[in-house]
Amino acid sequence: MKFTAKQIAEILEGEVEGNPEEEVSKLSKIEEGEKGSLTFLSNEKYTPYIYSTNASIAIVNKSFVPEKEISATLIKVEDAYKAFSTLLAFYNEVKNNKTGKENPHFVSDSASLGIDIYLGAFSYIGNNVTIADGVKIYPNCYIGDNTTIDVGTVLFAGVKVYSETVIGKNCKIHSGAVLGADGFGFAPDENGVYTAIPQIGNVVVEDNVDIGANTTIDRATLGSTVIKKGVKLDNLIQIAHNVEVNKNTVMAAQSGIAGSTKVGENCMIGGQVAISGHLKIGKDVKVLGNAAISKDIKDEDIVKGYPAYTANKWNKSYAIFKNLPEYACKILRLEKEIKALKGE
Numbered sequence: 001m002k003f004t005a006k007q008i009a010e011i012l013e014g015e016v017e018g019n020p021e022e023e024v025s026k027l028s029k030i031e032e033g034e035k036g037s038l039t040f041l042s043n044e045k046y047t048p049y050i051y052s053t054n055a056s057i058a059i060v061n062k063s064f065v066p067e068k069e070i071s072a073t074l075i076k077v078e079d080a081y082k083a084f085s086t087l088l089a090f091y092n093e094v095k096n097n098k099t100g101k102e103n104p105h106f107v108s109d110s111a112s113l114g115i116d117i118y119l120g121a122f123s124y125i126g127n128n129v130t131i132a133d134g135v136k137i138y139p140n141c142y143i144g145d146n147t148t149i150d151v152g153t154v155l156f157a158g159v160k161v162y163s164e165t166v167i168g169k170n171c172k173i174h175s176g177a178v179l180g181a182d183g184f185g186f187a188p189d190e191n192g193v194y195t196a197i198p199q200i201g202n203v204v205v206e207d208n209v210d211i212g213a214n215t216t217i218d219r220a221t222l223g224s225t226v227i228k229k230g231v232k233l234d235n236l237i238q239i240a241h242n243v244e245v246n247k248n249t250v251m252a253a254q255s256g257i258a259g260s261t262k263v264g265e266n267c268m269i270g271g272q273v274a275i276s277g278h279l280k281i282g283k284d285v286k287v288l289g290n291a292a293i294s295k296d297i298k299d300e301d302i303v304k305g306y307p308a309y310t311a312n313k314w315n316k317s318y319a320i321f322k323n324l325p326e327y328a329c330k331i332l333r334l335e336k337e338i339k340a341l342k343g344e
Contacts, residue, residue: 001025001094005057005073008038011090012059012083018073022056027091030055033072042081059083096154098136108145120157132169144180150207162219168207174235176214179203183218183225183241183259197221199241212237212253221259228265240277252289264299286311 006020028037030046033055040059041050050058051068058072059080077083102121107113111129120139125131127145136154137143143155144163152170155161159173162180173179185197201220205227211217212235217225220242227239230248238256239245245257246265255269258277263269267281270289275281282299291308305314320327 003038005075008057008059008087009075012075012077012086014059014075014077014083015062016073016075020073022073024056027088028055030058033058038087039072040080040084042079042084059087096136102139114151126163138175156213162203164202164219166202166204168205168209168229170207171205171209171211173211174213174215177211178216179205179211180219181216183221185221185241185259201225201241203227206231206247209233215239234271246283 002023002025004020005016005018005022009016024036024038026037028034028039030039030041030049030053033039033053035054035056037055038057038059039053039055041047041064042061050060050070053072055072057075059075059077061080062076062078064076098118099116101119105119105121105123107119107125108127108129110127111125111131113131114133114135116134117131118136120137120141122139123137123141125143126147129143129145130148132149132151134152135149138155138157140158141155142160143149144161144165146163147161147165149167150169153167154171155173156175158175160178161167165180180203182196182199185199186194187197188194199219199221201223203217203219204224205211206229208230209227210232212233214235215233215237217227217239218241219225223242225239225242226244228245228247231245232250234251234253236254237251240257240259242260243257244262246263248265249263249267249269251269252271254271255273257263257275260277261275261279261281263281264283264285266283267285267287269287270291272290273287273293275293279293280296281293282297282301284300285297286302287293287308288302288304288311290306291304292306293303294307297303302311304311
């Protein structure tokens, strides 16, 4: 899709300097700009590139005054970075604004589909599924029986949603994510043979949740595994059965939460964090990357390490730990001096 400088300026409420009919069809970094691309300049250290870039259109601040000739058409705005972010959101919305039903696909006769939905090829919609208006389901998605998906939610290619799952409004679920698979529940018999415990609960994802690629959220044994409003989950995250992640918490890649743990609202959890089961993580907690959580954490704590404890104490402990060889030498030297003083 092509846009002219004039159209872009209207979207951003900017002013055009140059050819208002200049067209672009893609975005680029200013140092990698090429004909037909749109770029922006907001950081002063990149200013030299504005004179050499081959981009057709560049967004700049109104305060920018060229020192020499520029080949690109300029669009002047109050804040170039903010304007470019606005344009990215607009471009993404236009790019993903798909509607209609591609073939082949399967929709159960008992399913209910809203208006203006997109149903990609090879998608499967099971019995008694309810899909609201404006939902987009990309190719190769599976939606199990009795699932509900609310207005404006997007499931990208290859998402698998097991039965009884409830997904709220305006969620984004990225490729390879699995919602509602069985929780990891097994009981050994007298011979040590493990038998699966039926997992008959479900997964509930509230409004405005983002779930990254290849992230898995297990159904509850009983009740629900709950991801509350505004939660943002990165790629490759494991959420176990009966976990509750409260609103506006964010979690980075390769982290995992074991069964029945409750995570408070507005928490920030770094990458490769391991959280044990049946714990309570308070609100506004920050867990730094690679930490291992094995006990409850109070509100507003900042923790790190293995096992994790208060970050300030961890930093002080590490300062000692990394100097242990030097301390050992000092202790041996002091022991020799003490023995010498005692005449031994």
